[in-house]
Amino acid sequence: MLVLGFESSCDETGVALYDTELGLLSHALHSQVEMHAEFGGVVPELASRDHIRRALPLTEIVLKQANKILKDIDAIAYTQGPGLAGALLVGTSIAQSLAFALNVPSLGVHHLEGHLLAPLLEANPPQFPFIALLVSGGHSQLMRVDGIGEYELLGDTLDDAAGEAFDKTAKLLGLGYPGGPALAKLATLGSAHFTLPRPKLNSKDLNFSFSGLKTAVLTLVNNNQPLTDDIKKNIAWEFQEAVTEILTTKCMAALRETGLDSLVVSGGVGANTRLRERLNAATKKKLCKVSYPRLEFCTDNGAMIAFAGAMRLKAHALQANNHEAAGAYAFSIKPRWNLAELTKP
Numbered sequence: 001m002l003v004l005g006f007e008s009s010c011d012e013t014g015v016a017l018y019d020t021e022l023g024l025l026s027h028a029l030h031s032q033v034e035m036h037a038e039f040g041g042v043v044p045e046l047a048s049r050d051h052i053r054r055a056l057p058l059t060e061i062v063l064k065q066a067n068k069i070l071k072d073i074d075a076i077a078y079t080q081g082p083g084l085a086g087a088l089l090v091g092t093s094i095a096q097s098l099a100f101a102l103n104v105p106s107l108g109v110h111h112l113e114g115h116l117l118a119p120l121l122e123a124n125p126p127q128f129p130f131i132a133l134l135v136s137g138g139h140s141q142l143m144r145v146d147g148i149g150e151y152e153l154l155g156d157t158l159d160d161a162a163g164e165a166f167d168k169t170a171k172l173l174g175l176g177y178p179g180g181p182a183l184a185k186l187a188t189l190g191s192a193h194f195t196l197p198r199p200k201l202n203s204k205d206l207n208f209s210f211s212g213l214k215t216a217v218l219t220l221v222n223n224n225q226p227l228t229d230d231i232k233k234n235i236a237w238e239f240q241e242a243v244t245e246i247l248t249t250k251c252m253a254a255l256r257e258t259g260l261d262s263l264v265v266s267g268g269v270g271a272n273t274r275l276r277e278r279l280n281a282a283t284k285k286k287l288c289k290v291s292y293p294r295l296e297f298c299t300d301n302g303a304m305i306a307f308a309g310a311m312r313l314k315a316h317a318l319q320a321n322n323h324e325a326a327g328a329y330a331f332s333i334k335p336r337w338n339l340a341e342l343t344k345p
């Protein structure tokens with residue numbers, strides 16, 4: 001079964017073709033980062049308009065790359081939520097229109113399920129059950145994953161997400177948008193000069209809290225004016241140490257508490273080199289396995305949506321919209337959508 005996947009929940013338009021027999025055939029991405037940079041963050045209306053411009057040209061690219069034509073497509077998967085309402089509407093309406101025109105089934109995919117399953121696109125994929133650390137711009141969650149749609153939330157952030165903390169701290173250091181990768185790069189030049197707190201590091205639960213860390217950075221920034229490049233890189237270093245220490249400690253606690261020995265990391269912050277270093281070392285010490293998506297599939301992309309959609313369609317074809325049924329041309333988006341609401345296909 002050949003599945004075309006669309007991702008358009010935020011500031012990246014991603015399109016991909018996944019074949020349930022042959023694996024990922026092609027994928028293409030357009031990032032809107034440059035467009036939003038001058039505004040210091042994502043402008044939802046601009047995002048929606050750009051998704052409109054990019055979706056079909058990217059579809060043509062992935063078809064061409066895979067040597068396929070529209071008629072070869074057996075099903076269409078699209079990000080139905082969570083995300084920016086306008087951006088989701090673009091991907092959803094294009095996917096549904098195309099599914100109707102081609103008379104193929106379609107399926108709305110949960111964006112975070114896409115992230116969660118992205119490591120399964122790699123060679124030697126992790127086997128269920130595993131612990132998933134999902135760290136993106138909007139989420140910091142620890143989950144027990146027993147299969148597709150079998151997700152138990154073990155821990156969540158009480159305030160900011162890890163990626164959000166990276167972005168806000170980067171802004172405080174004047175690094176602009178998007179801050180996470182820039183902050184991570186600066187951190188590699190720094191060393192131990194400052195001390196930041198590790199909120200909830202030794203709490204008994206598996207929850208996170210990152211907003212206090214951001215406030216502590218603000219205090220450091222205020223107390224160390226004028227901010228020289230040296231000060232900035234040392235704050236960046238300590239901030240990255242704090243976040244990655246907290247994430248690593250909680251992952252190891254989740255493995256210990258559940259008795260599982262496999263960890264999967266996904267979402268944009270999963271691209272962080274220092275986090276990977278720490279997780280590699282900690283899991284190795286405990287004889288556990290850790291899996292990551294390739295770097296380009298840590299952040300938003302169409303491949304993870306095509307894949308998650310394909311897994312569900314394969315397991316239970318009836319879950320897809322049946323376009324022959326009455327009212328099948330209607331569609332909805334879910335800007336807010338709890339992953340724990342998902343069920344087995």
Ligand code: KG4
Nearest residue numbers: 136137138163180184267268269272299300
């Ligand atoms: O998963 P993603 O692309 O989008 C969401 O669904 O949120 O994650 C984006 C987040 C941003 O907050 C970005 O700053 C962060 O991931 N990020 C990083 C790195 N690359 C992206 N954070 C730390 N280190 C990185 N290398």
Ligand code: ZN
Nearest residue numbers: 115136299300
């Ligand atoms: Zn995402």
